[in-house]
Each structure stands twice: as structure tokens, then as C-alpha cells.
Amino acid sequence: MTDSPVLRLDGVAFTYAGGAGVSGLDVSIAPGEAVALIGPNGAGKSTLLKGVLGLVPQTAGHMSFADADAAAAQRPVHAPDGMVGFLPQSAELDADFPINLEQVVMQGRYRSLGLFRWPGRADRAAVRDAIETVGLGALVKRRFGELSGGQRQRGLLARALASEPRLLLLDEPFNGLDQANRDALIDTIRRLKQRGVSVLVSTHDLELARLVCDTVVLVNGTQLASGPVDEVLTLGNVQECFEGVEVEIDEHTLVVPGHEGH
Structure with a gap:
């Protein structure tokens, strides 16, 4: 490095x-x-x-x-x-939207994915690593809106980390x-x-x-x-x-x- x-x-x-x-x-x-x-x-x-x-x-x-x-x-x-990854002071993400933690964090890979490519092995690995890094590995399939406010904040941090x-x-x-x-x-x-x-x-x-x-x-x-x-x-x-x-x-x-x- x-x-x-x-x-x-x-x-x-x-x-x-x-x-x-x-x-x-x-x-x-x-x-x-x-x-x-x-x-x-x-x-x-x-x-x-x-x-x-x-x-x-x-x-x-x-x-x-x-x-x-x-x-x-x-x-x-x-x-x-x-x-550069960014965690804003407030994020506009509807807690009632039916999406789980893993799907939220995968949003951090969208720029590298482009419009017409599905997530591949490297994308899924980056998402899993980001979720583990913020200590939410046990909640990967949990609906995002069911997480506590602090857990949602950490999930959004994982989204910023997913782009590595x-x-x-x-x-x-x-x-x-x-x-x-x-x-x-x-x-x-x-x-x-x-x-x-x-x-x-x-x-x-x-x-x-x-x-x-x-x-x-x-x-x-x-x-x-x-x-x-x-x-x-x-x-x-x-x-x-x-x-x-x-x-x-x-x-x-x-x-x-x-x-x-x-």
C-alpha cells in the first residue's frame, strides 16, 4: 500500500x-x-x-x-x-420498506455493478464482509425496519463499506x-x-x-x-x-x- x-x-x-x-x-x-x-x-x-x-x-x-x-x-x-465511502448525518431510507439488511448493504455495490449486471461472487463477499465488520453478521436477513436505530446506523455504515x-x-x-x-x-x-x-x-x-x-x-x-x-x-x-x-x-x-x- x-x-x-x-x-x-x-x-x-x-x-x-x-x-x-x-x-x-x-x-x-x-x-x-x-x-x-x-x-x-x-x-x-x-x-x-x-x-x-x-x-x-x-x-x-x-x-x-x-x-x-x-x-x-x-x-x-x-x-x-x-x-470514498460516505455515511451522511441522516439517510433517507424508509424503515417500512420491505428490504432486509443484506439488500440495503448491497446498494453500496450498485456503482460498480452498473445497470445490467447482477451481483456476483465478489459483490456478495464484499457485502458479507461489510456486515461482519460492523458486527451485524447474525442479522443479515433481518428486515431493515425491524432493526434498532443504532443497528440501522451500523447497517448504513456497512453499505458505505461495501464499495471497499x-x-x-x-x-x-x-x-x-x-x-x-x-x-x-x-x-x-x-x-x-x-x-x-x-x-x-x-x-x-x-x-x-x-x-x-x-x-x-x-x-x-x-x-x-x-x-x-x-x-x-x-x-x-x-x-x-x-x-x-x-x-x-x-x-x-x-x-x-x-x-x-x-
């Missing part, structure tokens, strides 16, 4: 047509590295993830994937097919999870890292960053800090990023006071 960064952002900005966005992004993600993207609501975390996917315009800087690079910083860059991505983008995956599903998702991220999959996870859970992430990027409209977890998650940095907002840290609530002049 190459040691080149799976994703690299140099001075990147992603901006919506109305002007909102996130800027000043300098991020490099190595194979098997987990990066926590931390900031308050509206800070630009989801914008960054969607920008990497090409869903929000890149308006400054340079972005590259693995060894592929653009000829110029202004040239649009897109991830190669199948390289090298980079996985997770947008607030721990929201609303009970402890059992939270622990299962943490174990999943650890297993993915061991297999060389890179993870960029948007979260408010600072304890998560300490448990499974190697690097933290703090954002609030622009990048405020980036580096190893212990160096970045300092009280001063957290105060700057979460001004006046309650954040979870070490399973307790830290109330960050406001700053004069901000």
Missing part, C-alpha cells in the same frame, strides 16, 4: 453559492489514519465532507487524492470511483446511539484502521477523538488547529472553537465560557 496521503487539502475552501462555507483547510490523511473533525453546529464540518465528495464547490486551494493530482490548483478534482473504499467519511455517526451501538461503532473504526482504511469523522464527541483518532482538526468557519489529539484538544483550543457551547469531554460536560470581544 502506498504511503502517499489518501487525501490532502492545501489551503482549501469549500463555498456554497450563497457564500457560506469553510476555508483555510490544511489536512493530510495517511492510509489507516483516523481524523476527527470537530466544531460546533454550523462550523462547516458537513460542508467539508460534502466538498471532498464534490457536492460543494471548491473555491480555493488544492485538493488531491492518493497519487492522483490535478495539473493546476484551479482544476476540479474528484475522487476516483469507489475510493480507501477513505471513509462519517458525518456525526454517533448522534443518538446508545452505549452498546456506540461501542460497536468505535470497534468498527478500530478494525478499519487496522485494515488500512482511512477515516474522516465529523463529531461533537471529544472522547471519541481520544479513543480512536490519531489527529484532530478543529473548525469554526475556518480551520483553527490541526495535529495530534493530545496537542490539539487543549482547553484553550476548545474554548476558541466552542465559545459559549457545551461540549462533552471525558464523559463529562465542559461549559466553555464566552470570550470578550468575540
